[in-house]
Amino acid sequence: MRAANHPERDEITLIEVMKALGDPIRVGVVRVLSDGLERGWGELRAPVAKSTLSHHMQVLRAAGVTRTRLEGTRCYVRLRRDDLDERFPGLVDALLAAAGQDEVGSEVGLRPVAAP
């Protein structure tokens, strides 16, 4: 979970990104994060076990698709949209359009925010 575990922009590879995005849950996470906001892991809602979601988050991070930040005991995640767009122009746009059209990953969403 350390910052050191993120590939630098130039180290992000097409194949690892394609592999990371070859899963509907991971595509769903990318769709949720596509608004550019950083989210706490606890905010993410997905129809998989917590450990499975954790694995998916790790795959996305290792591929350079997301950046994870640890604050105290909580993990936050955001999409590395700038890095991905710089490395592979148009790829994330095309993926998001296709996923939106076919509703791929729609089972992933955000939990309702608890009242303060």
Place this chain on the structure above:
Amino acid sequence: MRAANHPERDEITLIEVMKALGDPIRVGVVRVLSDGLERGWGELRAPVAKSTLSHHMQVLRAAGVTRTRLEGTRCYVRLRRDDLDERFPGLVDALLAAAGQDEVGSEVGLRPVAAP
């Protein structure tokens, strides 16, 4: 290898396409076929065993990325560019640009044509 084994255009799914394109040899085959020409399998040159290449071709076909045609005892293959562009606009373009830039799949090519 029968025509029946190809998904119809509407049956092509984003996830299967992403999975199929999460491999450098398969990306290389797509790059070779990106000129739109149909090629005999024997024309393809890749640094893998014949059986491995055959497996890769099967993955591409099953995902709807390529169309394979059997003529006598020879297999021919072409990219389903129209179907892919229709289903997922911009995706193949972005992939080919990224792969070209990073030289992903450059180890796949065409054999020199034998003199007649």
